[in-house]
Amino acid sequence: MDARQSQVQLLLRDDPVVDETADTAPVARVGAEGFAPAFATAPPVAGPSRLMRSLRSAGRHLLTLAIAMVAVATALVAWQYYVLAPWTRDGAVRVQVANVAPQVSGQIVDVKVSDNQFVHAGDVLYVIDPFDFEVSQRAAKAQMDERAADLEVKQAESQRRQNLSPIATTPEEQQVFAGNAAQAKAAFDAAGQQFAQAEVNLKRTKVLSPVDGYVTNLLLRVGDYAQTGVTNISVIDSNSFWIDGYFEETKMAKICVGDRAEAKLMGYSAPITGHVETITRGISVSNAEAGTQGLPNVNPIYTWVRLAQRVPVRVAIDHVPPGVPLVSGLTATVSIVSSQPDRPAGLAGIPADILGRLSEVFYGPQPPRPGCIAATSGPAPAERVPVPADSPSDAAKQLEPGLAPGLTVSPGK
Template sequence: MPATTADEDDPKAASRTDARRQADPPRLTARRGRTAKIVRLAATGVILLVAFVAAVFVWNFYVVAPWTRDGRVRVQVANIAPQVSGQIVDLRVQDNQFVHKGDLLYVIDPVDFEVAVTSADAEVKNREADLQVKNAQSARRQALTTVSTSVEEKQQFAGTAKIAEASLESAQAQLRQAKVNLERTQVKSTVNGRVTNLLMRVGDYARTGTSNISVVDTDSFWIDGYFEETKMANVHVGDAADIKLMGYAPHLTGTVESITLGISTANAAASTQGLPDVNPVYTWVRLAQRVPVRVRIDHKPDDVPLVAGMTATVVVGTGRAPLPTWFMDLRDRVAGPTASPAGGQAEADRR
């Protein structure tokens, strides 16, 4: 026969065991309920903490961090105008052609200017001959005594010689000017760059001082980043900058060269009486003004072309703003002060 336990032999013990078994499920249920509640509260707290930290970092990144997608590639353009007027007889460049400083762009009809040089040269020779005659006459008068000529006559001949000398100098200056004008019929590039938007052609009339050809100065490219004023506290002259052009994966590197000290404001315009014209409408939503920051390009990958007007994303420094002071204090209270690398190394050395 199978062995029997003490509880089976004792009816009272068996009844107590049954009572405990009947009382245990409510206790277990209550304990499990409290545990689940604590877990839910802890999970909610963790989620709220993560959301709060994420909100702080997102706010810092989008509102305070020194970066902008509103950047533009800028360049200097040399608007070349002739210094003499005339008909264009020879065009030496094509649209989008690269030229070096001093390369010939086009030629103005030189015939009139060659005639002017010949005429000025002849005038110089005429004045030289006249000066020789006047000097000889003055020298003869100066050699005579007052018996043969008067002092007044000597002075007149000496003055005539001086006038002839001045006339020669004037003729020589006109000759130099005529030669310069002849040289100016060959219009040359003033910069290294690329001819752009070429519309002129042979037969057009070039007018003095009127630009008719433009050359993009390829040595003058820079980036203008338009940063919101809320981010300017973390932008400084000399800071490194990372630049990415829209449509190109490689990055450019640069340096903050200068920061604009003024932007236009509508309230600064003067009225008809010379008084400030202040807009009486004040909107509740105030958009941050954008301040132009000039970035010098230090390095550009060879496979990335620069075109004035292209859109760029500009990140100054690390692109991260320092965390708010109150957030740093809260972090230190929760996690304890964060030791610097130098401090940690010193502590390790002491140990």
């Protein structure tokens, strides 16, 4: 019995410990009294069926196919947007600015506007001291009245001499009085013109806005001296905004006058819609500048690297979304939407564009689409300055020397 117990202890010391898990079939238990009964067997676990394995495999394949299709569609859209469609991030909002300069000189006594204020055409911007011009206007009026009285006297004297008989007067005397009347008439006309000029100068002391728009960068103050012809205030014409898109020359073949265009300003998601109005016909060429000794200044380039020039395209604005302000100088991303009627819209037109681009690579540039007015169109008819049909002024009429008005026979004949 002692030998049996010692053998059991030796077995317990040499056997490894077996973990009890759900998947372990045999479990050995040894007690102090001897070996346990026979090993216990766990119930078998049922594996996944063949149908479930097929569904899982098909789902993985469908997911892979869907991801591939999304990637292809994304690549096509990116190709269409970045390679085929004419677009540029180099765009800017432009506007016409009226640089207002006074037509008379003087000290500014009143400024009627403030910076960034909206004004209408004809509104007073500032006022120049009118005192000197009022004095000039009154003096011109008095001189004109004096010339009018002198003219009346000279004309009456000339008329009396014309009515006298040849015994009471001579042709020479008639001619002298007629000449005096003519000189008085000329002096009266000159005084009238001086009075009109004085009135105009007085009105010009009120400087008016020439357009509807916004006063910008106002630095004018009361007490400043305004000089004739020197700009001192600027007004942005609110009706003259447009967008310039600077497109690479490689995309100019797909841009035509009249094409619909969209522009997105940096910081605003809503697009501004418009259409291509004009295409610039010339840009500066650095090689055209003369260098030392008047020789051509040709810049060296790398043969295998050529940078595309950018051509300004003017886009007229048709609609501005609410909440999008037009500020001259803002950066815009300009996209040209082709108005070609036979081109499918959306993704349906991408394969045709890709085939067209590949044909251009292998067979050269394609001819412009029908009805396209591109930059190579003929020159617009030049405007002719209208020639006035009026006859020359009366001052250009020549009188026969030696004869006064109303005389047909020279003295002594």
